[in-house]
Amino acid sequence: MERKPLIAGNWKMHKTLADAREFAGAFAAGPDEWPGVDVVVCPPFTALAALQEAFEGSAVMLGAQDMFYEKQGAYTGEISGSMLQDLSCRFVIVGHSERREFIREMDEFIGLKVHAALIQGLTPILCVGENLKQREQGKALGFVRGQVEKALVDLSSAEMGGVVIAYEPIWAIGTGKTATSEEAERMCQAIRMTVAGMAGGVAQEMRILYGGSVNKENIAELMREPNIDGALVGGASLKAAEFRGIIEQAR
Ligand code: PGA
Numbered sequence: 509m510e511r512k513p514l515i516a517g518n519w520k521m522h523k524t525l526a527d528a529r530e531f532a533g534a535f536a537a538g539p540d541e542w543p544g545v546d547v548v549v550c551p552p553f554t555a556l557a558a559l560q561e562a563f564e565g566s567a568v569m570l571g572a573q574d575m576f577y578e579k580q581g582a583y584t585g586e587i588s589g590s591m592l593q594d595l596s597c598r599f600v601i602v603g604h605s606e607r608r609e610f611i612r613e614m615d616e617f618i619g620l621k622v623h624a625a626l627i628q629g630l631t632p633i634l635c636v637g638e639n640l641k642q643r644e645q646g647k648a649l650g651f652v653r654g655q656v657e658k659a660l661v662d663l664s665s666a667e668m669g670g671v672v673i674a675y676e677p678i679w680a681i682g683t684g685k686t687a688t689s690e691e692a693e694r695m696c697q698a699i700r701m702t703v704a705g706m707a708g709g710v711a712q713e714m715r716i717l718y719g720g721s722v723n724k725e726n727i728a729e730l731m732r733e734p735n736i737d738g739a740l741v742g743g744a745s746l747k748a749a750e751f752r753g754i755i756e757q758a759r
Contacts, residue, residue, distance in 0.1 A: 511715050513731065514672060514738035515755050516548040516571060516633060517745025518601060518719075519555075528555035532562035534748035541567040545759055546738075548599050549745070553587055556595040564596075571599030571633065574607060577617075577624035589628030600625050601740070603659060604635045605678045615658035622659050626667050633672045633740065634659050635719070636699070640679040648677070652695060653702045665707035672715045673699055674740040680720025682743060686730075692718045693733035700735055724753035731758055 523531065528551055537547075550571035551559055559570055572595075576586035592600060602625060603618035618634070625632035636655040638648035652675065660668055675695050680687050687695075696716045704711035718730050719740035730736050738758065745751045 511713065511737045512544065512546055513758050514546040514548065514715050514717060515751075515758050516550060516599065516601075516674075516717065516738070516740050517751055518573060518604070518740055518742050519549070519551045519746060520573070520606070520742060521552060522746055523551060523555060525555055525558055528558055529562065531746075531748055532559055535568065535752065537563075537566045537568055539565055539567055542755055542759060545755060547755055550599065550601055556592075556597065560596045569598045570596055571601060572597050573601045573604070575600045575602070575621060575625060575630070577620040579624075579628070589625055589630050592630060593628065598631060599672075600630045600632055601674075602632045602634050603655075605637055605676060605681065615655060619659045619662060622671060623662055623667075626663070626670055631670060631672055633674050633717070635674045635676050635740070637676040637678050637681075637720070639677075643677065643679065649695070649698055653698065656699055656702045657706065660703070660706060663707075665710045668703060668707040669710040669713045672717060673703075674717040674719045675699060676719035676740060682721070684721050686721045686726050687718070689726075689729045689733050689736075692730055693735055696733070696735040722754065724750060724757050727754050728757045 548569045548571045550573050572592045575589050602621045607613045622632045636652050638651045642648050642651050700711050715737040717738045717740050718736050722739040722741045723744045
C-alpha cells in the first residue's frame with residue numbers, strides 16, 4: 509500500500525502577521541514543488557487569511573491547530589470547521605498534547621472534534637502520545653492505544669481511513685530528544701494494528717506521522733520505517749529554510 513508522505517508544520521503560538529508574511533515570502537513554492545509529498549502549514553488562526561492569499565496556487569496546503577465540533581452557535585472564542593474551510597484549510601490538528609495538558613481536553617471531546625472535522629470536509633490530524641512517566645513504567649503502548657480507540661470509537665471504517673494520526677511522545681516535544689526510529693516505528697505499527705482491529709484493511713491507507721523534535725537531520729531515518737508516513741514538526745517548521753530541508757529529506 510503506497511501512502512503519500514505528509515509533512516505538517518505546527519507553528520503553535522508563534523508568529524505575528526508580519527512574521528507569517530515573511531515566512532511565506534521565503535517559502536514560496538510552485539504548484540509542483542514537491543511531487544510525491546503533501547506539505548501543510550498550520551499557523552495560528554490569526555495568520556490563516558494572510559497565508560491563504562500567499563500560498564494560493566502553490567504546493568503548500570493550510571491547516572489549523574484546533575477547531576470546535578459544532579457548526580455554529582453560542583460558543584464564545586471557538587472556531588468551526590466551516591470557518592476554516594472559508595480560509596482554504598484542508599487539515600486541522602486535533603488533540604495536541606499541549607491542548608490536552610493546558611486546556612484540559614479529554615479523549616471524548618477530542619473524538620467529537622475528529623468526527624466534526626471529517627463531516628465538515630477537513631482532514632483531522634489526531635495527536636496521541638505518552639508522557640515520560642508512562643513510558644518509564646512500561647505503560648506507553650496501552651495508553652496510546654486507548655487514546656486512539658477513544659478518539660475514533662464513533663467513526664465508520666471509511667471515516668477512519670480519512671484520519672491522519674500523529675504519534676508524538678510528550679517527552680520528545682520541544683526537548684531536542686527524539687524517539688529512536690525503532691521506538692517510533694514500534695508505536696506507529698501498534699497504532700496501525702489498533703486501527704486495523706477497529707476498521708480492518710482501511711488501516712493500511714491511514715497515514716501515521718511521528719512528531720517530537722523532528723529536524724532535517726533525523727527525518728530521513730524516521731521515514732525509512734515502514735509505518736512512519738511523515739512528520740508533524742513544531743520548532744523546526746518556524747524557519748523556512750529548515751522546514752524546506754525537512755521536506756527535501758522526506759522525499
Ligand atoms: P517539536 O513539536 O517539533 O517542536 O518537538 C512537535 C509538536 O508538538 O507538534
